Amino acid sequence: MQTHVVPVGFDYDRLIAPLVRDQFDVDRVVLLEGAVGSEANVEYSRNLSQKLETDFRNLLGAETERVPVADVYDYDAAFEQAYDLINEELDAGREVWVNVSSMPRPVSFAFATAAHSVTLERQADRDRIHTYYTAPEKYLETELAEELRRGRDLLGDLLDGVGDEVDQVAGVDADRLRERLSAATDLLGEFDERGTTIGAKEVDGRHIIELPVASFSNVKPFEEVILYKLGEDGEFESVSELAKALAAELNEEYTDSFRSKVIYNVDRLGPGGKGYVEQESHGKSYRTRLSRIGELWVRAHAAEDASDYER
Numbered sequence: 112m113q114t115h116v117v118p119v120g121f122d123y124d125r126l127i128a129p130l131v132r133d134q135f136d137v138d139r140v141v142l143l144e145g146a147v148g149s150e151a152n153v154e155y156s157r158n159l160s161q162k163l164e165t166d167f168r169n170l171l172g173a174e175t176e177r178v179p180v181a182d183v184y185d186y187d188a189a190f191e192q193a194y195d196l197i198n199e200e201l202d203a204g205r206e207v208w209v210n211v212s213s214m215p216r217p218v219s220f221a222f223a224t225a226a227h228s229v230t231l232e233r234q235a236d237r238d239r240i241h242t243y244y245t246a247p248e249k250y251l252e253t254e255l256a257e258e259l260r261r262g263r264d265l266l267g268d269l270l271d272g273v274g275d276e277v278d279q280v281a282g283v284d285a286d287r288l289r290e291r292l293s294a295a296t297d298l299l300g301e302f303d304e305r306g307t308t309i310g311a312k313e314v315d316g317r318h319i320i321e322l323p324v325a326s327f328s329n330v331k332p333f334e335e336v337i338l339y340k341l342g343e344d345g346e347f348e349s350v351s352e353l354a355k356a357l358a359a360e361l362n363e364e365y366t367d368s369f370r371s372k373v374i375y376n377v378d379r380l381g382p383g384g385k386g387y388v389e390q391e392s393h394g395k396s397y398r399t400r401l402s403r404i405g406e407l408w409v410r411a412h413a414a415e416d417a418s419d420y421e422r
Contacts, residue, residue: 112205115173116196116222118143118180118214119160121152125212125245127166137173139205140164141196145180145218184314186217186321187407193225194411197240201229206239217320225411228327252307256299263295327408328385334376335412336361338387341401342409349396350374380405 113135117126119142130137144160146153160177167173178196182188193209200207209226211219223242230237266288269280279285301309311318330338340357347353354373358365377399380388387405390397401409 112138114139114141114200114205114207116141116143116193116200116207116209117163118145118210118218118222119156119163120213120215121156121159122213122247123159123162125247126163126210127170129245131170135171135208137167137171139200140167140171140173140175142167142175142177143180143214143218143222144177145183145214180214180218183215183218184312184320186221187410189218189221190225190407191410191413193222194229197226197229198233201233201236201239207241209240209242210245211242212245224324228411232327232329256302259295260299263292263299266292266295321403324404327411330385330387330408331376333372334380334385337373337376337380338401338405338409341388341399341405342413346398346400348393348398350377350390350399351396353377353399 115130115135115137117140119126129135140163142160142163144157146156164175164177167175180189180192197207197209207226209222211223213219226240226242230240233240270285270288270292273280273285280288314320336357337353340353340360341347344356347356350373351370354370355365357363357373358369363369377388377390378384380386381390382402387402387408388399389402389405390399
């Protein structure tokens with residue numbers, strides 16, 4: 112059984128056509144919906160999602176579910192959502208195919224990276240996890256621009272030689288024609304100068320959304336305890352402080368042996384190992400905290416119970 116996870120943006124053909132043409136046996140489709148840009152953009156995307164929902168059912172006989180994405184620019188939340196969704200589908204015995212052709216890049220990258228991370232954690236399921244992309248046969252933006260250019264030229268021809276005092280041209284209000292000519296000229300000027308997008312959107316106070324390369328490794332039980340503790344309490348001034356906190360939480364005696372065990376496992380989780388923990392020199396100690404990848408790991412595994420650790 113196949114589940115296709117499809118983030119919906121402003122595309123239709125790339126999300127369904129390859130499955131129909133290549134005769135995929137699609138049993139279930141999860142359509143991811145998120146608000147992008149203006150109200151008109153959001154409405155357009157929702158209409159596409161509704162059409163896709165209908166056509167996946169009618170053309171492929173697939174069970175279809177529409178799932179909201181709260182913030183299409185929140186990579187971490189999208190990664191967590193993807194990680195949970197992929198694991199749920201695998202646990203249900205289904206093969207998972209993730210389409211990364213549409214929707215804003217943070218969502219597409221988050222789902223692709225989550226799929227890769229799950230393959231590393233679930234080696235036995237590697238052949239049941241796939242990501243794929245479909246290239247468009249053509250882009251409509253340039254064709255739309257050329258049609259707009261022809262329309263602008265036609266309006267210019269109609270208004271050529273007509274004085275400002277003329278109220279109508281070919282039975283159409285002249286001022287209305289001038290407004291349309293001006294608007295088309297301005298829009299084409301922006302398109303020719305900047306391409307299909309304008310500006311750089313600020314998200315959470317920054318204009319760059321970092322997309323970390325998360326590749327999860329298998330984590331041993333005691334390493335899990337360390338990661339959950341760092342996720343719960345944040346930064347520790349030293350590994351010794353972390354060890355004391357862990358000893359208290361696990362109801363163990365804080366000894367040199369226990370401290371050494373924590374240091375050893377933090378090293379395994381650090382930059383030279385799995386990359387889930389980062390440390391900063393602070394006098395004779397090292398401030399210890401989760402790395403960005405470590406934060407993603409904790410978010411993705413938050414539903415799991417760290418109390419299963421056996422001393």
